[in-house]
Amino acid sequence: AELTKFRYALIAKPGIWDAAVLNGIDKKFFADEGLELELISPTSPADGLKLVATGGAELATAHSTDVIIARSKGLPVVSIGTNHQTGTTGVLVPAEAGVKDIKELEGKNVGITGIPFNKVMLEHSLKSGGADLSKVNIVTVGFTQMPLLLSQRIDALGDAISWDEPPIYNVQIKKPADDKSTYTYFTFTDYGVPRFYTFGLVGDEEALKAEPDSYKAFLRAWRKSVEWMMANQADAADGVIKQIPSISKEEAVVSLAEIARISVSPETEANGIGWQDVAVWEKQEKFMLENGLISTDVDVSKAVTNDYLK
């Protein structure tokens, strides 16, 4: 049968975080639903949203933060599902630093990527952890934190992701990828940052209304892919490595285990993979407003829907 072309913007260049979709394509889950995916790799995480809003793609992967910011700027983007039930962004400190409490980051160089939301979360966590912000040297270093950490130009990664940097760090210092003793990790949501969804699937309001069936078909195939990935993590890693050979298997397996862990929540147990609670979005929106990431209140009920997962 004729396959429908479906342009899907990844969040960046393809990576281990795309294991589900990459394997799903391979396993013909999408083809079975009548879809032929065309993968797009935008420059920055928000570019996928612009693409969706201008009709350059049917669907984009995006952080919930960026969806809220985009809505505040009038982009008619809607999240119809999410990969990760909670963001696990946090601080990674090598064990040698002897930092046992987030407060002890005082006097340290903490490198951050420059993603505005991450900086806000870091500062919030430091404050609520009792640290004097003025004593923590936060430096923006872009997406090159790891070499800087390894060469001790910075003492900690200020906005790591639990499934990404820890295994990379371990492999670089020649430890088992899943060794948790080599570093201390402070997850922001443990310091008063509200839980937030991330790696959401985002479409355009009009397009969603016009072609509900394609989107539903996509989500069915996508769910099947995620479930397969969670059940076959080692194979899923191999599936990604087949396309991106430079990824290390050891890292990939550890990453996927963590991604599988955060892909489920009590809500998904009840409603299935990808399901989102509007209340979680509302709390995040309030948090962003309070911290100046958006300047106007955004009606998040328009920014998120579970309709296409049903």
Add this chain to the structure above:
Amino acid sequence: MNAQKTNHASFLSRLGDAALPLGIVVALLAIWEAAVHLLQIQPFVLPAPTEIFKELMISGPTVILPQLHVTMAETMAGYLAAIVVAAVLSVLILYSSAFRRGVLPLVVASQTIPIITMAPVLVIWFGYNSLPRIIITAIVAFFPLTIAAVTGLKSLEPHFIDFFRSLNATPAQIFFKLRLPVALPSIFGGLKVAATLAVIGATISEWVGASQGIGYLIAQDTALLNTTRVFASLTVLGIAGMALFGLVGLIERLSMPWIYARPTMAWLRAQRSPQSPAAAVARPRQ
């Protein structure tokens, strides 16, 4: 006598000369504005000039200018460093065939390296100060200047060198009193290109390891989808680049009086001198 032709204009038509380029700019802006409205281009793709202007009025003085200050300081430092590097390199390239064949290819190769890949290494080596950014700026700017300088320094007629040699001129004298003046137009061409590259280099360098500067502001605003302010920042950057380019052009005119100072003055004075009686020349008799 050739330059005089363009000077036959009266003051009025000179005003007209200024009006036309201004008109072009205004026309381009108008087309842009119209396109945005007619094609309904969304502001996060391309904001209308009027929107950018409004944004400039709002956040220009308070937000953008302080950051521009930082970036321009880096720009100038990197630009000057680039000039020094280019001066040294072009002399080496000119005088040392070993350097020209052994090191120049490496310099050429280095220019194909996207500087952003090098940025972290520079930060690791030189720390979180403006030094890595100045180095990046210099690396981006020095090469076209070097090539232009070498082109200029090689461009003189060999007879002039013979003449200087016959005067027993030292190599330094041949360089400073002969090659350099001959190379000036080309060097100024290179300086102009390097000026714009320095601005862009400083801006890009702030993507990495900076927490201020207009490049940092642009990166932040891009992430926050503040597209209008991104364009306002780019506008300010463009004006700064134009100003630097214009400044170099002014210095160029002042440094080469034998090319630029001549005709206008003579023409003005000739206009004021009383006309002498007409006479026919080469009138055939038949």
Add this chain to the structure above:
Amino acid sequence: MNAQKTNHASFLSRLGDAALPLGIVVALLAIWEAAVHLLQIQPFVLPAPTEIFKELMISGPTVILPQLHVTMAETMAGYLAAIVVAAVLSVLILYSSAFRRGVLPLVVASQTIPIITMAPVLVIWFGYNSLPRIIITAIVAFFPLTIAAVTGLKSLEPHFIDFFRSLNATPAQIFFKLRLPVALPSIFGGLKVAATLAVIGATISEWVGASQGIGYLIAQDTALLNTTRVFASLTVLGIAGMALFGLVGLIERLSMPWIYARPTMAWLRAQRSPQSPAAAVARPRQ
């Protein structure tokens, strides 16, 4: 007669001439290698040349070269586009003072815009094909070429123009038969700079919306801390850039026989001709 001096070398010393630059390269690599080992520089900061070479042997033919192919295709397309743009612009700048004063400043301003900020807009307008990348490459490369061309086209002595005018030459003839040959050295300087910029432009453009090319590979490998392969890719890129630069240099030599073709041949032939009896010149009698 001035060029002859450098040609007095025998074939043997010419071999020596080639050995020295090679020696410099080898020496630099050795210093690098030693530094990495002695200072214990970690491979993700700066891999040793031997490591890079090993990596080149492993992934060069299978991984890097296919990507290089993509990037060089974009490079060449963008380079050619840049040449066309520069040709049009430099003619406009040369002949239209309205353009020079109205549009040139905008072109200058545009050069201070970090092209990566524009990339998403280009992708939105032109789609996920190689067109935006070719455009980015051209935008990065055309400006130094334009400035060099204008500098060269303006650099002739006015007497030559008068002479051509006396022959009733058309403006097109003055351009093609007078200004252009005079400008050639400067234009080739610009073409060389533009060649390296085209390579870097194409590479950077692959940061954005690409799914192949050496820039894409570098971005991937950077994110995955595959630093050694990043350096291997940069090495390949550098060699490609050097090759393009060298090719332009070769065309330069062939295009300007009146500058380059002369001395060597004459010298070679003179070496072979029989020597004539010596005679003293200007020997003072006292």
Add this chain to the structure above:
Amino acid sequence: MTPDRGLVPAVEGVDLALNRNEFVSIIGPSGCGKSTLFNIIAGLLKPTSGEVALDGKEIVGRPGHVAYMMQRDLLLPWRTILDNVVLGPELAGKPMEPVRNRALALLRRFGLEGYENSYPTALSGGMRQRAALLRTIMCERSVVLLDEPFGALDALTRATMHEWLLGIQREFQQTMILITHDPDEAVYLSDRVYVATPRPMSFAGIVPITLPYDRGRDVTMTPEFADHKRQVLALLRGDKGATDALH
């Protein structure tokens, strides 16, 4: 006629009227404005006032009507001698095959045989000047301006060139104006010699040359020739009474 050049009018009260097929020389002190006058006639400089007419048509500021050999040779360094020499016809869009053949024949006569494919840098001073002269002749205009075409030539080569030039001029019925510093040359070649004085340039006098139309080298040995030369020299020296002696 005052050209636009600084405060001082360079050329004033100059009236130079030529018959078709006439050979006229201008002789005068260095810097008096001779080359400037040529630039005006050639249409390169616009005089503040005055007129230049050819065949009754005004040609002020309109170049292209005359062939002009400038004082500096202005050979194009990127062209071989042959390509330099054929520039005029090439710019005029003439078919190049016959032009090149003619040029090759003339290069031989001009003592430039074997240098067709050399670049100008390989030529001696006098050879460059001959190439520039040949280039001017190759333009084939009815009026030819020559600004010191023989300055860098030795007497022998010069004499050969004189005879050749006179032959050309007679054969093709051209009008020629020559700037020279050599009274012998002026008298030998011309129908009339204009003697110029400086600042602003004007003519101190005109010496009509009454030597036969068909003249050989030996004419220079005649007393008439010596007489004409003496007149020219007297005018040049600015002798009172010299002017009255003429006309």
Add this chain to the structure above:
Amino acid sequence: MTPDRGLVPAVEGVDLALNRNEFVSIIGPSGCGKSTLFNIIAGLLKPTSGEVALDGKEIVGRPGHVAYMMQRDLLLPWRTILDNVVLGPELAGKPMEPVRNRALALLRRFGLEGYENSYPTALSGGMRQRAALLRTIMCERSVVLLDEPFGALDALTRATMHEWLLGIQREFQQTMILITHDPDEAVYLSDRVYVATPRPMSFAGIVPITLPYDRGRDVTMTPEFADHKRQVLALLRGDKGATDALH
């Protein structure tokens, strides 16, 4: 002595020996190798064989021993006339104040008054040549080479320059070698005239000039002068027997 220039030896069997304080002219057909010989003497060209000595010291390929006025004026376009003229002493590191004053005084004598601060483009052909000559003289070397220094000058200016040059040479005891095409000039100025023939260049003969050491313009009217000139011309023409008539 054969310079490295192409297949044909340009200068061969040339033997030019000068006394201190002598004025020697070289006259010969265009392209015969005169300028090349100067380039060798000035140390700019290395002959394949042969030697150049000054005061007994070998100076082949070692420039800086002589002041050399080249055939093309080579004024630096970016320097005013004054700055062009003082180039020699400036490069020699002389104190500039007295040099400039001397230059200003001489500019007046050279008819370049008022052009001190002009750029070379504003000068006529002859004025440029005078500026180049002055620049050479300002170098103050004991040996001066002049390659057709008067080619672009009218007879009057030329005569003034001749007398001035001879005065300078007598006063400062300089050795001067002049290339010229003008037999009058050669005879008037020289102690000896070398007549050159081409391909490869050699000397057809040497005409010793027996005119008085202190000579005025009127010497040109004497029969001795005419005699010398005739000898030079005969050698130039290559008359059989002319060579025998000398020495």
